[in-house]
Amino acid sequence: MGASNLVIDYTHMMADTIGNENGISTGDLRDSLEKACAAASAVRAAVEGKRLGFCKLPFNRSLVEEVGSVADQLAAAVDNFVVLGIGGSALGNSALHAALNHPYYNLLPRERRGNRPRIFVLDNVDPEFVAGTMDLLDLERTAINVITKSGSTAETMAQCLLFLSTMEKRLGKKKLRERVIATTDPQKGALRELALREGYRLLPVPEDVGGRFSVLSAVGLLSAAVSGIDIGELLEGARLVHEASTKSEVSSNPALALALLYYLASTRRGKSIAVMMPYCNALLGVADWFRQLWAESLGKKLDRSGRVVNAGQTPIKALGATDQHSQIQLYMEGPCDKMVTFIGVREYRRDVPIPRPPASDNAFDYLSGQTMNALIRAEQKATALALAHNGRPNMTIELSSVTPRTVGMLLYMFEMQTALAAELLGIDAFDQPGVEHGKKLTYAMMGRRGYDEMRKETERMERDRSSSYVIEL
Numbered sequence: 001m002g003a004s005n006l007v008i009d010y011t012h013m014m015a016d017t018i019g020n021e022n023g024i025s026t027g028d029l030r031d032s033l034e035k036a037c038a039a040a041s042a043v044r045a046a047v048e049g050k051r052l053g054f055c056k057l058p059f060n061r062s063l064v065e066e067v068g069s070v071a072d073q074l075a076a077a078v079d080n081f082v083v084l085g086i087g088g089s090a091l092g093n094s095a096l097h098a099a100l101n102h103p104y105y106n107l108l109p110r111e112r113r114g115n116r117p118r119i120f121v122l123d124n125v126d127p128e129f130v131a132g133t134m135d136l137l138d139l140e141r142t143a144i145n146v147i148t149k150s151g152s153t154a155e156t157m158a159q160c161l162l163f164l165s166t167m168e169k170r171l172g173k174k175k176l177r178e179r180v181i182a183t184t185d186p187q188k189g190a191l192r193e194l195a196l197r198e199g200y201r202l203l204p205v206p207e208d209v210g211g212r213f214s215v216l217s218a219v220g221l222l223s224a225a226v227s228g229i230d231i232g233e234l235l236e237g238a239r240l241v242h243e244a245s246t247k248s249e250v251s252s253n254p255a256l257a258l259a260l261l262y263y264l265a266s267t268r269r270g271k272s273i274a275v276m277m278p279y280c281n282a283l284l285g286v287a288d289w290f291r292q293l294w295a296e297s298l299g300k301k302l303d304r305s306g307r308v309v310n311a312g313q314t315p316i317k318a319l320g321a322t323d324q325h326s327q328i329q330l331y332m333e334g335p336c337d338k339m340v341t342f343i344g345v346r347e348y349r350r351d352v353p354i355p356r357p358p359a360s361d362n363a364f365d366y367l368s369g370q371t372m373n374a375l376i377r378a379e380q381k382a383t384a385l386a387l388a389h390n391g392r393p394n395m396t397i398e399l400s401s402v403t404p405r406t407v408g409m410l411l412y413m414f415e416m417q418t419a420l421a422a423e424l425l426g427i428d429a430f431d432q433p434g435v436e437h438g439k440k441l442t443y444a445m446m447g448r449r450g451y452d453e454m455r456k457e458t459e460r461m462e463r464d465r466s467s468s469y470v471i472e473l
Contacts, residue, residue, distance in 0.1 A: 005240070005406050006413070008254055010395040012388040013261055013339070019391050022271075022336055024264045029250070036260050037248045039423035043416070044246040053208030054415055057216040058238035058408075064231055067218055070181065070201065071225035074117070078143045078179065079110070081117040081226045082133070084159040085147035085219075087296075088211025089183075090123035091289040092220035092411075097121070098285035099407050100229045114228045117143075121223070125155045130162065139163075139170045143179040147219055149205040151189025154442055160191075173198075183218050210430050212293050213415055216408070230404045237408025245416040255416035262339070262417070263424040265393055266313050271339040274313040275331065278343035279320035279380040282402050286343070287317035290414055297418045297429040304426055311425045321379040328383060332390055340387060340394040343410075344380050347401040348373050 015023030046052045057063075074081060083093050097119050102108055106118040120133055144163050148156040168176050182195035186204035195202050203218035205211075214220065216238055221231045247253040250260060265271040274294065276287040299312030318327050320342065331338055352372040357364040367375075380396075387394045399406045422429030444454035 003400075005237075005400050006254070006409050007398045008257060008395065009398070010257070010261055012384060012394045012396075013265065018388050018393060022269055022391050022393050024261065024269065024393075028264050028268060029260070032260060032264060033250065035424060036250055036256055039259070039420050040246065040248040040253065040256050042423045043419050044248075046419075047246055051208070052419065053206050054210075054213035054216070055242065056206070057209065058235045058242055058412065060217075060235075061232075063218060063221070064235060067203070067221045067231065068225050070203070071222060074143050074181075075115070075226050075228075078117050079141040080137050080143070081119050081223060082137070082142060082144045082163070083119070083121040083147060083223050084144055084156050084163065085121070086123050086125075086153060086155045087292060088214055089147035089149070089153075089156065089219055090121050091212075091285075091292055092215025093119075093223045094121045094123065095215070095285035095289040095411075096220055096224045096229060096234075096407070097227060099282045099402055100224070100404055101227055103281060105227070116228045117226060119223055119227050122159055125158055130159065134162075134166070139167050142167070143181070145181045145183060145222055146191060147183040147205075148191055149185055149189075149211055149214070151184045151191030151193075154439070154446065157191070181222065183222065212296055213430075215289065215411055233404035234408035234411075237405040237410075238412035240405070241409045241412045241416065245413065245420075255413050256420050258413070258417040259420035259424060261395065262313065263421055265339045269393070271337060271393060272313055273316060273338040275316045275318055275327075275338055275340040276343065277318040277320050277323065277340055279376055280343065280345045280348070280402065281319065283343050283345075284317065284319050286407070286410060287319075289411075291315040291317055293414060293418050296432050296435070298421060298425065298427065299434065300425075300427040301434070302427075304428060309425070309427070311427050320383065321376060324379065324383055328387075331392060332387060336392065338392070340384075340392070342380055342384055342394060342396045344377065344396055344398040345400075345402055346398055348376075349402060 011017050013024050015025040017023060043052070047055045050056065083090060085093070097105065101119075105113060106120075110116075120137075122130060122133055144160075144167070146156060146160045164176070164180070167179065171179065177199045180195075180200040181203060182191050182200050183203045183205055184191040184195070185207060187207065192202065194200070203222060205214055205217060205219055209217055211219070216235060221234070224234070225231045241255070244253050245255040247256070250257050262274060276290055278284055278287055294313065294315040301308060301310055303309045303311070331340060354367045354370045354372060354375070356368045384394050384396060397410070399410065419429055440451060440454055441458055444451040444458050447455070
């Protein structure tokens with residue numbers, strides 16, 4: 001176990017540890033093995049039939065070379081690299097940078113960044129956020145990566161139009177072509193047409209890979225490579241997990257084990273909230289990325305037969321030890337509707353000793369000769385034990401250390417867990433019908449052609465809004 005890259009310990013999920021009311025019994029596991037086997041078989045068939053696009057990504061070595069070449073060219077030419085995207089086009093980028101770069105990467109002098117550009121991920125259209133980011137940038141030394149698979153995402157294209165207009169004034173059209181990379185559908189879409197017309201470089205989002213499953217495609221790999229992250233090792237980590245993730249035995253398939261534990265906790269023990277709590281600041285972005293993956297993939301009204309099921313757990317992110325002082329009180333004594341997944345690290349990348357206290361101060365003797373590393377590990381184990389003692393289900397995923405390989409393993413395992421959980425629930429993990437109506441209403445409110453009837457609907461709703469339900473101060 002000590003030499004393993006990744007270890008899952010679900011002792012505190014089990015009834016013989018935390019009690020029958022909230023714990024999963026061995027009988028629950030035994031009764032679900034046939035269902036789990038069927039889920040694994042369905043996913044394996046989809047993989048073998050090349051119907052799961054994200055499963056192909058770890059094996060696309062030519063993409064690593066293509067992305068690496070573009071990244072090296074950009075890194076030598078600019079001081080700032082800006083990702084324009086939202087949702088699956090941004091969260092994976094942020095997760096990789098938070099996990100694998102210095103925590104204050106952008107504040108370091110260029111030489112301490114390996115002579116690589118600063119990285120900015122604009123994942124919203126809040127005007128103060130966008131304008132504030134632009135205030136920081138010398139646009140003559142900036143490149144942008146516009147990411148939208150559809151090529152028409154309103155938020156991303158609004159950002160894109162702003163940057164293109166402002167940068168063209170500074171650089172001119174010819175120079176601008178060298179500073180824009182469009183990552184989008186390889187065959188169609190408005191962004192692709194714009195890029196072809198203007199001569200911008202194009203990178204593909206494979207047609208069979210949805211945004212929230214795209215972190216190991218050019219979507220996430222380009223900005224990672226620009227900052228010097230070893231993207232080959234990221235994909236190697238994913239490949240290490242791939243073979244195990246198609247096995248039918250729960251004991252040898254970590255993604256299936258996780259899918260089954262989450263499924264049983266949710267459907268048999270009423271744990272409708274899934275908390276992910278890394279004890280490592282670097283991995284908080286992974287928890288943030290997982291929230292979209294889990295929520296958008298599994299939060300579905302209908303199952304595959306059209307039956308109303310309103311499936312899905314609500315994912316929450318927390319950070320240890322920070323949120324021991326803000327959220328754990330609720331998890332410990334509030335409604336018992338949560339399961340907690342801790343992410344720990346066996347070996348942190350830095351060792352920070354705690355200095356000895358003054359000789360006359362005995363109150364802090366217990367810290368003398370210790371390290372921050374030992375303290376945060378003790379905090380994690382103590383919190384897990386305290387929750388278990390109170391009958392609250394939790395599990396721990398431990399990484400040997402945070403490296404491109406282990407992060408690739410973790411991300412791919414969560415993607416496979418999600419695909420397998422969808423099979424257990426009998427739903428489609430790869431659509432998002434609940435998101436589309438809001439998108440269309442936004443188009444209508446902004447006056448997009450073809451949405452006239454929907455615009456009338458929004459205007460009618462605004463007229464009908466009762467002033468009786470509005471409070472002003």
